[in-house]
Amino acid sequence: MALRFLNTMTRKKEEFDPIKKGFVKMYTCGPTVYDFAHIGNYRAYMFEDILRRYLKYKGYKVKQVMNITDVDDKIIRSVKGKDISASDYAQKFIDAFFEDIDTLNIERAEVYPTATGYVKEMVAMIEKLMEKGYGYRGEDGSIYYSISKFPDYGKLAHINVNELKTGARVKHDEYDKENLSDFALWKAWDENDGNVFWETSLGKGRPGWHIECSAMSTKHLGNHFDIHTGGVDNIFPHHENEIAQAEAATGEKFVNYWLHCEHLLVDGGKMAKSKGNFYTLRDIAERGYSPLAMRYFYVTSDYRKKIDFSFEALEASGKAVERLFEFLRRVRKMSGEDSTGRIDELVKSARDGFEDGMDDNLNAPRAMAEIFTFISEVNGIIDEGKLSKEDSKKIIDFMLDIDRVLGLKMESAFVEKELADEIKLLIEERDHVRKDRNYARSDEIRDMLKAKGIILMDSPRGTMWKIDEEYVSS
């Protein structure tokens, strides 16, 4: 089956057909660095990670650009009256962002342009828009985009601008605009901006929020590129405005496929920085949860559906990851010659099932169900003693291959962990006393180690152990 995506523009699933065969150019809306990103933000970046990983898995060469908004109202507000520059303030959260995406094993994009690094390009695009009659200057000196000049305005969000409800959130200073839905391309400096401004041919001020994405995406990916993504809340007005700006300025179609991921909810409601009901990745880590559990929680959901975050769900995800790792370790230990001869067939079936799911708009739940079915089948074969060393290698290769998409660091399941000598001695002692049927002492040792987070498992081939690392011992 061919790869298909649900395109927000058409509201239909469409077969993916890149502009240039074998190459994908994608732009993904990144963070505004005014605070630590929360776990809802990371759902979007995780979706984009799975998208780029799967495209690569399918053999495409990917160029991903993710912007970093390092100048905006909130950043300016945060540094006002403080002895820190806007750029230093933003840098702290840029650093945190990169630490977090490493923690989650999110692959780096090819380019991370910052807004402040592309003021020149933004000014150029605004001038072009002015030349073509799409922009006008308000009484306050700011420059606005006149949506009435762009007949297609609203085509992404499927919104009729005339029917927009003008709520209480429209500020008084919007009198400068000809139309209430016009948006700022360039914000003239005022005293609230402090020392955050650029002296340009447009005057003293700073760029509006939307222009950075239009300018930076076309700069790095060309006027017309394949995929543009973001959270559903970006559909309107942000992405709508990007289209208006870019297509008006370049005269070309902007983007072929618009992909948007749904929100992560907490307690059944929307999570937002402004509501203060959010967890950062750091909060999760402090509670002792593995980042891989968090990743699994994200990865195995359907990006088009809301997910309700809870620590119960996260614990279940942690168990699932551990089970996956146990499976890998178990398979790897197989060293016999006896084989069912069915492994090639099972692997093919699992791979086909996985790809069928992912091809269908990245349906990860379906793809993962295939993997679980596969695991059950292999486990059954192991119990029959019919998994050969060669079979084992094929299975490991397959699992590591799909992990290029899942990013669960499966290879780390094989990292040999060293136990402290005193613990090794205890395990040896326990083996001895078990042979003597001294089960009181045997169980005492097992409980002792369990308290230290080391789980012992007896098998015909000797005692195995694992470190229960998903939870902090309490």
Place this chain on the structure above:
RNA sequence: GGCGACGUGGCCGAGUGGCUAAGGCAGCGGUCUGCAAAACCGUUUAUCACCAGUUCGAAUCUGGUCGUCGCCUCCA
């Protein structure tokens, strides 16, 4: 008010017209074990929110009702 998403067993969650409605979690029984753990085998709970319609046949299509949630210019 405009636009949109969703409502499947105790929980999570696949399934867009047709065999006995995936998969996971939790529970229960069994194999294995000194007992566990892990694994495997078996297994309980679904009038697919409700009503009406289309159809030989609907969780799946159409209309309506109820409920939950989101966007409507900071928002992933």
